Amino acid sequence: MYLSKLGLTDVRNHQATQLTLGPGPVVVSGANAQGKTNLVEAIHYLGVGSSHRTSNDRALIRQSAERALIRAEAVTDAQARLVVTVELNPGKNRAAVNDVVVPSMGEAIGLIRMVMLAPEDIALVRGEPNDRRRFLDQLLGSRRASYKGVLADADKALRQRNALLKDARGQAIDEDVLAAYTETWLHHAALVTAARIAGVNALAAPLIEAYGDLVSASPSQDVHRLPTLDYVMATGERITAHSDAALPSARDIQDQLQAALMQKADDERRRGVTLVGPQRDDLFIRLGELPAKDFASHGELWSLALGLKLATVGIIAETGDQPILILDDVFAELDQYRAERLAQRCVDFDQVIMTVATGTPVPVDAPTIMIEGGQVLL
Incomplete structure (x- = not known):
């Protein structure tokens, strides 16, 4: 196009x-x-x-x-x-x-x-988790328009559950209503997480190729220090992209989220907010074995951000x-x-x-x- x-x-x-x-x-x-x-x-x-x-x-x-x-x-x-x-x-x-x-x-x-790389996009590497979640959501939404509806449903369900927890903070809560909101939220949250993990997995090989090509002309760059992507769930599980392990299904993720909610039930009611789920997940980028956010040079940060966007072009093109x-x-x-x-x-x-x-x-x-x-x- x-x-x-x-x-x-x-x-x-x-x-x-x-x-x-x-x-x-x-x-x-x-x-x-x-x-x-x-x-x-x-x-x-x-x-x-x-x-x-x-x-x-x-x-x-x-x-x-x-x-x-x-x-x-x-x-x-x-x-x-x-x-x-x-x-x-x-x-x-x-x-x-x-x-x-x-x-x-x-x-x-x-x-x-379209795919854009702008100066603000260095936040993809050294910024906050929300910057990387937004990047993944834009990638998935550009790849398949139906993802935007999935994400909107998850956001709506999360707002409803958080509103109930906030209103009942420190007081008795209607368990039936909470259970209904939780079931709806778990379903949509699992779909979002599964899609993001699949997207991260699809990014891994193109990112390595793009980054390696960008830095291979530089005599000061160790081309063996290539990037690795992990999807880190708020439950504590870390899933390394492009590994031999099978990607978790939405059903597996839903079960894991439900177990984590049970463990954090008291904290959620005291704080009035949902403490696990895709709204708290992160994309973790490593160079070699070191976190890029903390150890990458300015040139490496830019090369990683550019590599992510170049990889995105090919992934989006697969669907149109x-x-x-x-x-x-x-x-x-x-x-x-x-x-x-x-x-x-x-x-x-x-x-x-x-x-x-x-x-x-x-x-x-x-x-x-x-x-x-x-x-x-x-």
């Missing part, structure tokens, strides 16, 4: 931007604060339904404007034309697919498949169109060796959109779009 046209109306500092694009790599260049990241942020919104920089949709609407419009035309792997339009409003957002308004945003979001790869200000964070390796990999993708600050060397032969003050310079 690749974007052939992109239109932004009142999106941040883009009052009226129209781009015509082709397959392959493209560089978006300009000075800082001119609108490069705003442009790819809009594509990210079409892909996952949110900004990678803020949870407030209102922030995407240009000051003094009442709404913002993002319109993208893409060419699928089957050479079909796909048009997705999203209108951001302070009230309710609206969307259309091939110029037909759809009942819900969920029917439009994700049709434009190959996603567009967006690299937001990435080359400024890489040394010459890694930058050249990444440039060589860019030719493998249908489309790669790279933002760079003016003067940043990019070892890629690609057309360049100049951005200044939210406008395209011809």
Whole structure:
């Protein structure tokens, strides 16, 4: 898949931007604060339904404007034309697919498949568990849209159970109601956990390949210090990805969660919150035998984050169109060796959109779009 046209109306500092694009790599260049990241942020919104920089949709609407419009035309792997339009409003957002308004945003979001690496994504390695859970959920949702419903059901069931525990904290609780909420939550939580573990397992080999390729040109890098992924459950169980052990089924996970709930029942009632489950799980990344979060260098952190995103592209492509790869200000964070390796990999993708600050060397032969003050310079 690749974007052939992109239109932004009142999106941040883009009052009226129209781009015509082709397959392959493209560089978006300009000075800082001119609108490069705003442009790819809009594509990210079409892909996952949110900004990678803020949870407030209102922030995407240009000051003094009442709404913002993002319109993208893409060419699928089957050479079909796909048009997705999203209108951001302070009230309710609206969307259309091939110029037909759809009942819900969920029917439009994700049709434009994309994977983005931005400076914020270094948190995938050294950030909080919630950053890695969000990464896994976006990966799984991009791979199969049905996962979004599974996750939403689990979140709803968790909120209901937590509300009951909180309201009854320090008091008698209706055991029948708690049992009913717990049964519903266990079912959905097990499905989420099983999907995440399978996703981590699928990531393992592509991550090792991508990371090894990125660092193999660097004379200072020990290429034998390759990454390993573990999924660490709040129950204490650690599952190493791509190992010989069979992946646990949703039924096995549900039984394990239920046993853990029984052990923590008193603590949950005292604290008024659910203490086990996918909302407390983590993705653990090792380099060799050491936790990358604590021992990786800055270059290794970036290579791991980039390796995760490159691996994600292939995994998503297994279930449909190959996603567009967006690299937001990435080359400024890489040394010459890694930058050249990444440039060589860019030719493998249908489309790669790279933002760079003016003067940043990019070892890629690609057309360049100049951005200044939210406008395209011809």
